[in-house]
Amino acid sequence: MTEKTFSIGELCAEFDVTPRTLRFYEQRELLSPIREGQKRIFTARDRARLKLILRGKRFGFSLESIRQWLELYDLGDSQVTQLTTWLEHAAQQMDTLREQRDELQDAMTELQDLITYVERDLEVRGAAEAAE
Amino acid sequence: MTEKTFSIGELCAEFDVTPRTLRFYEQRELLSPIREGQKRIFTARDRARLKLILRGKRFGFSLESIRQWLELYDLGDSQVTQLTTWLEHAAQQMDTLREQRDELQDAMTELQDLITYVERDLEVRGAAEAAE
DNA sequence: GATGACGTTGACGTTAACGTCAAGCTAAAT
DNA sequence: ATTTAGCTTGACGTTAACGTCAACGTCATC
Incomplete structure (x- = not known):
């Protein structure tokens, strides 16, 4: 079973964020999408992590501290x-x-x-x- | 009974913030200390509000939204x-x-x-x- | 009367977390 | 073949929430 993947646009639409945000999270190593050519492919793992990130943000945590306790989840x-x-x-x-x-x-x-x-x-x- | 008041330094020491922070909160109308000469005198009300402000910050709320629900308390x-x-x-x-x-x-x-x-x-x- | 503690007002600097272009690729539709 | 839709990488701009620094006032003290 090949896992479901997402384009940047799909994730943006689902979670109401901009592409800039997802690229920023990648740069900060909160997400790590695969490349297909030069396009980003987000896996189910990325999607799950994004959920956690956004929840963490609602709690008022910084991206850096979020990055750390994301490690707990894998x-x-x-x-x-x-x-x-x-x-x-x-x-x-x-x-x-x-x-x-x-x-x-x-x-x-x-x-x-x-x-x-x-x-x-x-x-x-x-x-x-x-x-x- | 004349209410207890505080200098900027006292409040800073108690809550571990800098003078700059308190002046900033005043400018944003979260605090409204009285003036004695040109010095700021903080009242018990200011102190109570500061507590609420810092708690709100820990919740991840912006100063602006904190300012709004501070109004609930007076x-x-x-x-x-x-x-x-x-x-x-x-x-x-x-x-x-x-x-x-x-x-x-x-x-x-x-x-x-x-x-x-x-x-x-x-x-x-x-x-x-x-x-x- | 100089020194030090504590306060003041600008004004510019900084960091986090993005926003906003500009310029270009690439596949699909017209 | 060119427009369109969606994606890419820079690179600079922005906002919030302060930090930092300079220059100054005001007491109490040595």
Whole structure:
């Protein structure tokens, strides 16, 4: 089974980015499309990585840090020692993600408190108005 | 009770930012310190806002979008209609935060699956080694 | 009265992450 | 054969978010 591949235009359309962006990611070694002649051919792996890249960007990570934890996602046929190192890196990345998630949760709780307060205020005002 | 105030240096030390940063935030209207002579005096409100700013940055938000949802945090003695509008904006902001949190959760789940897989792999290898 | 700590206002420099041309190739359609 | 669509490689431009440097003011201190 020959894997599905994509032209630069196809990927751009699917993920709403420009060719410039994908070429830039290639230059920074976040993607590594094959060449057919001089045209770029993106594999399913590239597509998967692009998904991860864009998600990482939404998290506010830099391309460089994204590049590093992309490496987590293609562990080959590694030695035991390498797997152990991998596990450490993975655990670190988990911590980073967890921290950010928790902080988001805090922000949400705070905002929700404010919202609840304002809603109560509106209720009270509504009651006062009804009592006129 | 006269509220506590801060010099630019104090805030910088506390939050590990440079004076340039705080002046920049003032110029972009994220902070609005008072002047004493020509020196900036930061109030407790400025300090609170700075906290929110830095948190927002960790979330990957732009200063401009941070500036907007900072407005959520100082609702004055508003009219009912304004409070209703406020509630809409707040709800939107909650959606944004929730979305990002959920996406972070997804990323964590994925990574955890990988970790579990690798851990199992290591266990199997350990068992194989012990059987030699 | 000079020195040093802390602050000020410009103004220009820098880095990341692309955008925006210009000039050219290449295969398919007119 | 030429237009069109999609791709290529430079190379310079842009925006956000500051950094850096120069030149200056203002106290407290030595």
